[in-house]
Amino acid sequence: MIVIQGSNMAEAHPVGFQWVMEAKRRGAKVFHVDPRFTRTSAVADAYLPIRAGTDIALLGGVIRYILDNELDFREYVVAYTNAATIVTGEYRDTEDLHGLFSGFTEENASYDQSSWQYEGAEQNIPPRDTETQRETAAGLEHESHGAPVGGDTQRDETLQHPRCVYQILKRHFSRYTPQMVERVCGIPQDKFLELAQAWTANSGRERTSMLVYSVGWTQHSVGVQYIRAGAIIQLLLGNMGRPGGGVMALRGHASIQGSTDVPTLFNLLPGYLPMPHHADHPTFDEWVDSIRHPGQKGFWGNARAYGVNLLKAYWGDAATADNDYCYGYMPRMTGDHGTYQQVLNMIDGKIKGYFLLGQNPAVGSAHGRAQRLGMANLDWLVVRDLFMIESATFWKRAPEIETGEIVPEECRTEVFFLPAASHVEKEGSFTQTQRLLQWREKAVEPPGDARSELWFFYHLGRIIRERLARSTRARDRALLDLAWNYPTHGPHAEPSAESVLYEINGYDVASGRPLSSYTEMKDDGTTAGGCWIYTGVYADGVNQAARRKPGSEQSLVALEWGWAWPSNRRILYNRASADPDGRPWSERKKYVWWDAEKAEWTGYDVPDFEKNKAPSYRPPPNSSGVAGIAGDDPFILQGDGKGWLYAPSGVLDGPLPTHYEPVESPVRNPLYRQQANPARKVYTHPVNTLNPSPPQEHSDVFPYVFTVSRLTEHHTAGAMSRNVSPLAELQPEMFVEVSPELAALRGLSHLGWAHLVTSRAAVQAKVLVTDRVTPLRVDGRIIHQVWLPYHFGYEGLVTGDSANDLFGITLDPNVLIQESKVGTCDVRPGRRPRGQDLLDLVVDYRRRSGDLVHRYPPMVTTDVADSSSDQEA
Amino acid sequence: MGVRRWVERWPLYRQLTGTDPLGRGAAAKSARSLTLTARTDTADSVARSVCPYCAVGCGQRVYVADGQVTQIEGDPDSPISRGRLCPKGAASKSLVTSPLRQTTVRYRRPYGTEWEDLDLDTAMNMIADRVLAARDETWEDRDDEGRPLNRTLGISSLGGATLDNEENYLIKKLFTAMGALQIENQARI
Numbered sequence A: 001m002i003v004i005q006g007s008n009m010a011e012a013h014p015v016g017f018q019w020v021m022e023a024k025r026r027g028a029k030v031f032h033v034d035p036r037f038t039r040t041s042a043v044a045d046a047y048l049p050i051r052a053g054t055d056i057a058l059l060g061g062v063i064r065y066i067l068d069n070e071l072d073f074r075e076y077v078v079a080y081t082n083a084a085t086i087v088t089g090e091y092r093d094t095e096d097l098h099g100l101f102s103g104f105t106e107e108n109a110s111y112d113q114s115s116w117q118y119e120g121a122e123q124n125i126p127p128r129d130t131e132t133q134r135e136t137a138a139g140l141e142h143e144s145h146g147a148p149v150g151g152d153t154q155r156d157e158t159l160q161h162p163r164c165v166y167q168i169l170k171r172h173f174s175r176y177t178p179q180m181v182e183r184v185c186g187i188p189q190d191k192f193l194e195l196a197q198a199w200t201a202n203s204g205r206e207r208t209s210m211l212v213y214s215v216g217w218t219q220h221s222v223g224v225q226y227i228r229a230g231a232i233i234q235l236l237l238g239n240m241g242r243p244g245g246g247v248m249a250l251r252g253h254a255s256i257q258g259s260t261d262v263p264t265l266f267n268l269l270p271g272y273l274p275m276p277h278h279a280d281h282p283t284f285d286e287w288v289d290s291i292r293h294p295g296q297k298g299f300w301g302n303a304r305a306y307g308v309n310l311l312k313a314y315w316g317d318a319a320t321a322d323n324d325y326c327y328g329y330m331p332r333m334t335g336d337h338g339t340y341q342q343v344l345n346m347i348d349g350k351i352k353g354y355f356l357l358g359q360n361p362a363v364g365s366a367h368g369r370a371q372r373l374g375m376a377n378l379d380w381l382v383v384r385d386l387f388m389i390e391s392a393t394f395w396k397r398a399p400e401i402e403t404g405e406i407v408p409e410e411c412r413t414e415v416f417f418l419p420a421a422s423h424v425e426k427e428g429s430f431t432q433t434q435r436l437l438q439w440r441e442k443a444v445e446p447p448g449d450a451r452s453e454l455w456f457f458y459h460l461g462r463i464i465r466e467r468l469a470r471s472t473r474a475r476d477r478a479l480l481d482l483a484w485n486y487p488t489h490g491p492h493a494e495p496s497a498e499s500v501l502y503e504i505n506g507y508d509v510a511s512g513r514p515l516s517s518y519t520e521m522k523d524d525g526t527t528a529g530g531c532w533i534y535t536g537v538y539a540d541g542v543n544q545a546a547r548r549k550p551g552s553e554q555s556l557v558a559l560e561w562g563w564a565w566p567s568n569r570r571i572l573y574n575r576a577s578a579d580p581d582g583r584p585w586s587e588r589k590k591y592v593w594w595d596a597e598k599a600e601w602t603g604y605d606v607p608d609f610e611k612n613k614a615p616s617y618r619p620p621p622n623s624s625g626v627a628g629i630a631g632d633d634p635f636i637l638q639g640d641g642k643g644w645l646y647a648p649s650g651v652l653d654g655p656l657p658t659h660y661e662p663v664e665s666p667v668r669n670p671l672y673r674q675q676a677n678p679a680r681k682v683y684t685h686p687v688n689t690l691n692p693s694p695p696q697e698h699s700d701v702f703p704y705v706f707t708v709s710r711l712t713e714h715h716t717a718g719a720m721s722r723n724v725s726p727l728a729e730l731q732p733e734m735f736v737e738v739s740p741e742l743a744a745l746r747g748l749s750h751l752g753w754a755h756l757v758t759s760r761a762a763v764q765a766k767v768l769v770t771d772r773v774t775p776l777r778v779d780g781r782i783i784h785q786v787w788l789p790y791h792f793g794y795e796g797l798v799t800g801d802s803a804n805d806l807f808g809i810t811l812d813p814n815v816l817i818q819e820s821k822v823g824t825c826d827v828r829p830g831r832r833p834r835g836q837d838l839l840d841l842v843v844d845y846r847r848r849s850g851d852l853v854h855r856y857p858p859m860v861t862t863d864v865a866d867s868s869s870d871q872e873a
Numbered sequence B: 001m002g003v004r005r006w007v008e009r010w011p012l013y014r015q016l017t018g019t020d021p022l023g024r025g026a027a028a029k030s031a032r033s034l035t036l037t038a039r040t041d042t043a044d045s046v047a048r049s050v051c052p053y054c055a056v057g058c059g060q061r062v063y064v065a066d067g068q069v070t071q072i073e074g075d076p077d078s079p080i081s082r083g084r085l086c087p088k089g090a091a092s093k094s095l096v097t098s099p100l101r102q103t104t105v106r107y108r109r110p111y112g113t114e115w116e117d118l119d120l121d122t123a124m125n126m127i128a129d130r131v132l133a134a135r136d137e138t139w140e141d142r143d144d145e146g147r148p149l150n151r152t153l154g155i156s157s158l159g160g161a162t163l164d165n166e167e168n169y170l171i172k173k174l175f176t177a178m179g180a181l182q183i184e185n186q187a188r189i
């Protein structure tokens, strides 16, 4: 079975979707859950319409169904998850606290996680201050594998102990009944039961089910918990680490996975090492210990080697044991330095220069007006792109020109537009959604002044280093000592991408021999490597990402096409595809197993386990790191070797997923008094006005729910599609999908105009009346939802208003991703007003909704009565 | 020409009687199409590439003649895509050869109302000047308690999800050495 939720895979990842159809042809059931009926729904066996922003209520319902009927894969759950682990007596659940967990501090709206710990582990690891973790998006560290826990835990394998994770889960999800799912999500009970029954029936020893999501799950103020909820189901049903199982994140850009692994992100260094924090990591040892957690099990135990290798790759000969490998050169975080904080700082005049590298925030980021006002208040802006994008021309073409908010003659931002090389005009590797690195050969030279980013940054670094060559200032040492000698070739002195890949892979410093595995990395400075999880991509001096053995000449796993991190494994944690004794759970679902004769793990994939560690291996007392992982602990990056149903630390908004309403919702939370995620990241800034939601007054001013997503023919902010004639011609115009009921209610006519209004903006679109969007009955009333594509802007062959202008800025606390899949709005017939009239319209809405004095929704609402009386029954 | 030969030249007849019942090959050929050759046959070189749009990672073959991209097709060898491309991937040739692509540096001076031309070398040096100046003006050595900060919050960057791993690596390496922390990309969004 394949459950697709928060994703329109058929339209957004069309060629990947061929495998869903292959599976369906062989008998797999396909379920699609989405606010809107799409082409994915059209070919699914079942479609469940859902109110945007309520997925946790549905998933919680499935979890309750599994637990109540004892349909979990018990042998897997006991052996491989933390179901049996006992939690401290201090823990209080949302059941006890109206939707909050224990440890909540109202003052800074964040949790002290100590009461969530495993029994006996409280004193082991003092959890970091949660507010700091939120500011630094700490949920991304370690790629969220291996948050700190004590190594040795207390367990009750009968699962009866009232404080074991299994029982806590049961109690936590007891409210998520089919009736409640219907009431929150608008999904009829029989539809819900069809999903729950199919999911459980198609999981277990003989069968596996897969869960697929995209940014329909991540772009929420509770986004990380959506994925946690999906992971809990997949762990309970034994679908992790097994063929046909898993939680598939379908990512949206060619190398967005790569740009997370080798990050251009403020809080991460390559391989998910944290960027140092001024208070938490003043010294190298403190930095390393915060990653490896001395005493903890698992592969993060070698973090010192990963850290030393990165610093050696950065600073080469200058990095020695005596100077802590130049750790002192690293810049330090003090809080939130994320893209939305940056934009608000731009508006406030705190940022001087901005680089845009193939990204178009004027269209692609939430709150487009804030993005454009920020860019209009810089000293300088460098835009590197294939096309003249909205973010390069805001100073003369933005909607704010018409309203007078940006005046070209008064806008001081100096703009450099530098043309970029396309994907066929440079060589290099992408890392795609399946962690697969694929190398591209260069086909032609880039035209004119167009250059690769490799060229731009290599030469920018060269020029800067030349300028500073005679500097004696301490601050310039990090630039001058930088290992920046890459061979160049061709008329433009293009640096060699392969030499960069070789450095990323890592090498033996003395001999230059490329490393073949991160297990070869030393913590004494004798090896260097830029991204430990990518070590092996250049094993034996061969660019493994360039391998192109035809699929038809290989097994289905296709290990010789490209290279997947880590160590070319195609399914993570695949030790779980065998039972605790190392035998396949079933012949049908055989994948990786223990060969007792050869005393090694073997199978169709590269085993995600130490090759010769027998299933019977038990760690000696007090062992830590890799040695602490038992022969039947498949989750080798977790501090206890187990899959986490319950997260005793590391997830900042609670150890278990809980349904909170979106920040902008027309509905009072039917499940708890707590309305929205109490730990969400909020920006109180004059530009960031928010629509009121219950229990606040005036939410009826914005009565409708809107959501946005992709069209097949356009790509995100549109630069790569609205400038390409065949694609522009296929989808020429901004539109909004509304139900016939809403069209009648609001007087909208098919192919006529409508505009949507929020407290940020008004956006116009052509009306498409369709039953693809359907009114839902939620908590006794009808909720109308509308849908828009978000690709349009004011540049390119086809133009239109930008849907992202409608959103305000509120973020998930774990990873600082914005809630841009759901908001509230009003819908009106006709085109929107222009100029001053447009500003007046938005101000009028804000006045009517009581927001002119910036009343932000309260973080905690547990003292306000529930939406109806049957809550506490 | 006899009637029989005339009838045999009719594509529908050939489709119904010949070896090509779907009419997608030999039956559909005309005298003119018989004389044509595929751009893929006359290419000077073929590069193995990957679609630049979404993260599925469909394989592409990029055909080149006289230094120009003449065709981009799905790579049938790819175990991911088996030769298929979606509308975006299939439009890749139009993407890279689009007449709307910018190929020269453009410059907008402060308070300017129009674009101006700028030489690439000049632009690189101007950008280097501005980076160094912004860094100096906003440099922070230490926090209030004397702990190191080594950074500038005067410089920001956004982008990377459409770029190569090698590019992201150099971007992060250079900015980190420069003390520029505020480096972000689409993965945050």
Ligand code: SF4
Residues within 6 Å of the ligand: A012, A013, A014, A015, A016, B051, B052, B053, B054, B055, B056, B057, B058, B081, B084, B085, B086, B087, B088, B089, B090
């Ligand atoms: S061809 Fe389509 S599905 Fe394949 S990578 Fe490109 S955009 Fe994605």
